[in-house]
Amino acid sequence: MTTHSATLQSGPEAKVVDVVIQDGHALVAIDNPPVNPLSVSVRKGLMEAVRLVNEANCATAAIVCAGRTFVAGGDISEFAGPPPLPHLPDVLDAIEASQTPFIALMHGTVLGGGLELALACAWRIADEKTRFGLPEVTLGLIPGAGGTQRLPRVIGLERAARMAANGKPVNAKTFEEFGGLDLVFNGDQMAALAAFRDTLPARPENTSARAVEDADLTALKAEITKSAKGADAPMIALETTALAAKLSFAEGSKIERQTHLDLRASSQSRALRRLFFASRSVTRPERLKALEPAAISHVAIVGGGLMGAGIAAASLAAGHRVTILERDVESAEAGRSRVEEIIAKDLASGRITEQKAEARRAAFAAGADYAAASDADIAIEAVFEDPEVKRAVFKQLSDVMSETALIATNTSYLDPNLISEGMPGPGRFLGLHFFSPANIMKLVEVVGTSVTSDQTMATAFAFARGLGKIPVETGVCDGFIGNRILSAYRRQADYMVADGASPYDVDKAMRSLGMPMGPYELQDRTGLQISWANRKRQLAAGTWPGRYVDIADKLCEMGRQGRGSAAKKGWYDHTDGTGKPDPEVLAMVASWRAEHGTTEQSFTTDEIVVRIMAAIVNEANLILEEGIATSDTAVDIVWTEGYGFPKHLGGPMFWAEETGMDRMREAFEAIAAQSPGSWKAAGVFKA
Numbered sequence: 001m002t003t004h005s006a007t008l009q010s011g012p013e014a015k016v017v018d019v020v021i022q023d024g025h026a027l028v029a030i031d032n033p034p035v036n037p038l039s040v041s042v043r044k045g046l047m048e049a050v051r052l053v054n055e056a057n058c059a060t061a062a063i064v065c066a067g068r069t070f071v072a073g074g075d076i077s078e079f080a081g082p083p084p085l086p087h088l089p090d091v092l093d094a095i096e097a098s099q100t101p102f103i104a105l106m107h108g109t110v111l112g113g114g115l116e117l118a119l120a121c122a123w124r125i126a127d128e129k130t131r132f133g134l135p136e137v138t139l140g141l142i143p144g145a146g147g148t149q150r151l152p153r154v155i156g157l158e159r160a161a162r163m164a165a166n167g168k169p170v171n172a173k174t175f176e177e178f179g180g181l182d183l184v185f186n187g188d189q190m191a192a193l194a195a196f197r198d199t200l201p202a203r204p205e206n207t208s209a210r211a212v213e214d215a216d217l218t219a220l221k222a223e224i225t226k227s228a229k230g231a232d233a234p235m236i237a238l239e240t241t242a243l244a245a246k247l248s249f250a251e252g253s254k255i256e257r258q259t260h261l262d263l264r265a266s267s268q269s270r271a272l273r274r275l276f277f278a279s280r281s282v283t284r285p286e287r288l289k290a291l292e293p294a295a296i297s298h299v300a301i302v303g304g305g306l307m308g309a310g311i312a313a314a315s316l317a318a319g320h321r322v323t324i325l326e327r328d329v330e331s332a333e334a335g336r337s338r339v340e341e342i343i344a345k346d347l348a349s350g351r352i353t354e355q356k357a358e359a360r361r362a363a364f365a366a367g368a369d370y371a372a373a374s375d376a377d378i379a380i381e382a383v384f385e386d387p388e389v390k391r392a393v394f395k396q397l398s399d400v401m402s403e404t405a406l407i408a409t410n411t412s413y414l415d416p417n418l419i420s421e422g423m424p425g426p427g428r429f430l431g432l433h434f435f436s437p438a439n440i441m442k443l444v445e446v447v448g449t450s451v452t453s454d455q456t457m458a459t460a461f462a463f464a465r466g467l468g469k470i471p472v473e474t475g476v477c478d479g480f481i482g483n484r485i486l487s488a489y490r491r492q493a494d495y496m497v498a499d500g501a502s503p504y505d506v507d508k509a510m511r512s513l514g515m516p517m518g519p520y521e522l523q524d525r526t527g528l529q530i531s532w533a534n535r536k537r538q539l540a541a542g543t544w545p546g547r548y549v550d551i552a553d554k555l556c557e558m559g560r561q562g563r564g565s566a567a568k569k570g571w572y573d574h575t576d577g578t579g580k581p582d583p584e585v586l587a588m589v590a591s592w593r594a595e596h597g598t599t600e601q602s603f604t605t606d607e608i609v610v611r612i613m614a615a616i617v618n619e620a621n622l623i624l625e626e627g628i629a630t631s632d633t634a635v636d637i638v639w640t641e642g643y644g645f646p647k648h649l650g651g652p653m654f655w656a657e658e659t660g661m662d663r664m665r666e667a668f669e670a671i672a673a674q675s676p677g678s679w680k681a682a683g684v685f686k687a
């Protein structure tokens with residue numbers, strides 16, 4: 001047996017699917033970079049491969065993939081139109097029915113169509129690091145080539161229904177325990193294939209011909225309904241998988257295929273696919289593509305508080321050396337403990353091995369001497385939200401760091417131009433706005449000043465992507481893209497509370513849309529004092545836009561500053577840990593209205609949602625008109641990744657289009673009339 005590695009290399013002469021026959025066995029090699037999706041050329045190549053191996057009467061045919069993974073899915077770019085021939089179900093049926101039995105020889109991520117392909121093979125063997133899954137639901141779809149019908153015939157109904165409904169991959173060990181694999185190997189896949197062929201088991205009954213034992217899925221259904229949070233595909237995937245116990249493979253697959261095709265056209269799937277593509281394009285701005293990002297090895301972080309510690313943990317996880325700088329040695333030790341706590345949690349939960357934890361601890365230092373930042377390639381400032389403190393930090397960093405190193409601020413609202421003004425090497429300063437908890441949340445707003453160089457932006461984007469983040473470019477304004485929209489959201493919520501809505505009804509309405517929390521629950525969680533300080537700053541600067549409702553200020557004055565405050569109260573009463581609506585708050589709101597002579601209005605759930613969304617969509621359009629955001633998808637990425645807006649609704653801009661701009665305009669006119677002088681209309685809403 002000679003090695004076939006030559007046929008697995010990419011090159012101008014390489015075919016997408018290449019068949020090499022040797023010693024009576026065939027190797028069917030797929031090479032469709034970057035992740036070997038089942039594009040039409042691959043499907044055609046596989047059909048042809050089945051014909052060839054049967055014609056040559058091969059004893060076995062092993063499907064193997066070049067590059068970092070086995071087939072990682074279908075070709076999503078084909079999903080917008082009718083699928084070109086041959087269709088995947090027909091290709092897979094041909095593989096299953098082939099006289100020459102097929103072996104799936106796998107590594108990397110075997111996902112979606114990749115797993116469906118493997119399930120059609122007679123045997124499945126995989127490297128021990130391989131992962132298997134049906135992630136179609138994350139794009140609002142279900143499998144469309146027999147996945148929901150073959151998988152239960154291999155691993156049992158309940159396990160298959162869970163994998164199809166939650167979309168989460170399982171590792172090789174688990175998949176083997178489920179009965180999904182014939183062999184798990186470590187290392188050389190060609191050697192593993194040779195060994196497997198040498199002791200080839202008897203050909204098993206075709207998967208599609210097997211019977212499926214029925215199972216009680218009641219508990220799983222409840223679990224999926226809860227986790228889906230309004231997304232349709234997970235329950236449809238579960239129900240379709242359940243058909244395997246009731247119908248023949250042919251009948252079940254027919255329904256599966258039709259459901260898959262119908263879902264392709266659904267609003268939820270279009271929303272999710274658009275976000276999927278946008279999260280790739282938004283994170284790689286066109287104008288930066290030609291620039292080579294500078295290498296980052298050492299990351300300095302000033303301020304080891306909540307945000308600094310999270311950013312440090314994310315940087316360590318990406319393999320960087322990290323130094324936290326604090327005001328004094330005591331604060332540095334506090335920062336160190338915060339970072340070590342995150343590492344310990346990752347270790348305890350099994351997310352990382354002891355070896356990795358140790359490597360992260362070894363790459364980490366904390367202290368109070370800025371000299372430690374002298375060889376850092378990037379510094380990120382995460383000290384108190386005070387422009388003078390931040391300027392002093394920037395000055396100290398500029399003094400010790402090389403002029404080519406990047407210096408960034410994690411400010412939530414302040415202008416990075418003012419923080420860096422007058423300092424040497426102006427092109428290297430920028431804002432990198434992480435979200436809390438920074439070691440988990442993927443969004444990072446990348447804020448260029450008026451003089452930040454493109455080279456700096458290219459390096460910052462590459463650095464953020466390297467942390468596994470989703471960087472989105474934003475221009476400078478109060479709150480950048482995300483928090484500026486959040487301010488509009490809160491303002492409209494406050495106007496409705498002032499005019500008659502209960503804050504608890506506002507929260508309920510926004511949860512009914514699919515938000516994880518309403519605006520008042522969120523304030524209780526993050527603390528009311530931050531936005532209070534921000535409102536005071538805007539009032540003092542004369543930049544508060546329009547009508548001012550000071551109900552939240554009154555709560556702060558009453559000592560009700562949120563769940564974490566001494567009183568353990570905010571909009572809700574958290575004293576027993578549950579967060580109950582509080583009659584004291586309602587009484588305060590009622591007397592506020594009486595004092596202001598308010599004629600109370602009532603708002604339905606739908607009115608609350610659509611009015612808040614009108615405020616959000618108006619602000620988002622203003623942001624686009626001002627060039628703060630580069631595209632409507634950028635806004636949608638920010639709000640789905642940073643603020644919990646449901647991904648299956650596509651983000652505020654997509655939601656508005658689907659809801660209808662006429663309806664949005666009507667709602668905008670209503671909020672503008674409710675609070676005259678408070679809403680500057682975006683172009684789309686101008687009379």
Ligand code: NAI
Pocket residue numbers: 302303304305306307308325326327331381382383384385386389393410411412413433434435436
């Ligand atoms: P924090 O109060 O938890 O941490 C601030 C840290 O900075 C403290 O450990 C403090 O000792 C240190 N510090 C203060 N002055 C310093 C100096 N001169 N030199 C060195 N260290 C100094 O605050 P948090 O929440 O981490 O916020 C930090 C920054 O991140 C702020 O600008 C905030 O607006 C921004 N931010 C906060 C988010 C949040 O959810 N908390 C989200 C995104 C950004």
